[in-house]
Amino acid sequence: MLVDSPRIAELAERPGDLAAFWAEVERRGTPLLEPADDGSRVVTFVWRGTPGTTDVLLLANRLTDRDNLAASRMRRLPGTDLWHLSYLLPDDYRGTYQIAPDFSGQHDADNAHWQRLMATARTDPFNPDTVDTGRNGLASSVVELPAAPEQPWWRPAGAPAGRVSEHRLTSTILGNSRSIWLYEPREASEGTLVLFDGNVWFPRLSFQHTLDNLIAAGAIPPVSAIGVDTIDVPTRRRELGGNPDFVTFLTAELLPWAGQRLGASPAADRTVVAGQSFGGLTALLAGHLAPDRFGNVLCQSPSLWRAQHLIDAYPAGRDIRLHLSVGRYERDMVDHTRALRDHLAHQGYPVSLTEYTGGHDFVCWRGCLADGLIELTGARDHLSHVDG
Structure with a gap:
């Protein structure tokens, strides 16, 4: 479910804090996580645009609806280079995402459009956690919320190698x-x-x-x-x-x-x-x-x-x-x-x-x-x- 981020709302009231916000993002990484009343999390994906950026899409696995791409357009904080989109997600959520900036065109679901869109997608530069599954030839960024089930087996751990x-x-x-x-x-x-x-x-x-x-x-x-x-x-x-x-x-x-x-x-x-x-x-x-x-x-x-x-x-x-x-x-x-x-x-x-x-x-x-x-x-x- 799409929601508003309290952190972004604060920033909208104090745009002079933008430089400090980006410094915090570079230090802590993304997406931003904020607690919600029901134990869920407000998860905010961000993108730092350029003066020419006119459109940014979030492509999150099964959060983005291919038949309704307009719902996944990131919102620009007026007068700034900050693009953002927030979801309310259960605290045990895990998933991958990419971000497609500077994409021009209609947000429809035909296959040719989708392939062009995927060609512009990339990982989140503020999130070091990525996984390479070969999707559109690029890695995807990973978001794991605090209560996501542990996955203790996939990382190399010095076990005798087959x-x-x-x-x-x-x-x-x-x-x-x-x-x-x-x-x-x-x-x-x-x-x-x-x-x-x-x-x-x-x-x-x-x-x-x-x-x-x-x-x-x-x-x-x-x-x-x-x-x-x-x-x-x-x-x-x-x-x-x-x-x-x-x-x-x-x-x-x-x-x-x-x-x-x-x-x-x-x-x-x-x-x-x-x-x-x-x-x-x-x-x-x-x-x-x-x-x-x-x-x-x-x-x-x-x-x-x-x-x-x-x-x-x-x-x-x-x-x-x-x-x-x-x-x-x-x-x-x-x-x-x-x-x-x-x-x-x-x-x-x-x-x-x-x-x-x-x-x-x-x-x-x-x-x-x-x-x-x-x-x-x-x-x-x-x-x-x-x-x-």
């Missing part, structure tokens, strides 16, 4: 070639993780550090990981949008190929398939079509609008465990994911659901992915487990 190697795999089934990242733990592997969007998780987000830390802490057993490149956006939509041929590629080509290089092909109960968005949909489809290969499904923010029949597709009686997660700012995805959880539970599946205060966002998924691995692999009687 080995990551990049390979090329040509698929006869799909008729293309792609990069594959293989992670091999220092200890003998006891399972396998198949992870979509490997081109983001390994070269950009260094997910191997999460695996190193989880294994070293005993939160999960030693597991190998297979990061699957999505090649490009059109290929991702075609292959991960509920495509049975892609599941055939996983079972008939990828797993045998990776098993030869990793020296093991674990049973289904020790194999996890994981993905986000379209990848979450495909993880769900893989468990449905190939339960003999994937006994654990880690499904994050699944794009069930693309294939709502999967909500009711799982029959009773299969030996599959599922962990779901979704952000409270993901609109219809929340209801779809809850409906999926309810159906799976009714069918007798061990299923858990985590809802976090955030959006469709890798900065949220990186923590929930680790939590899901702990949930699916750390709780088995025959595998080690600690609370994490």
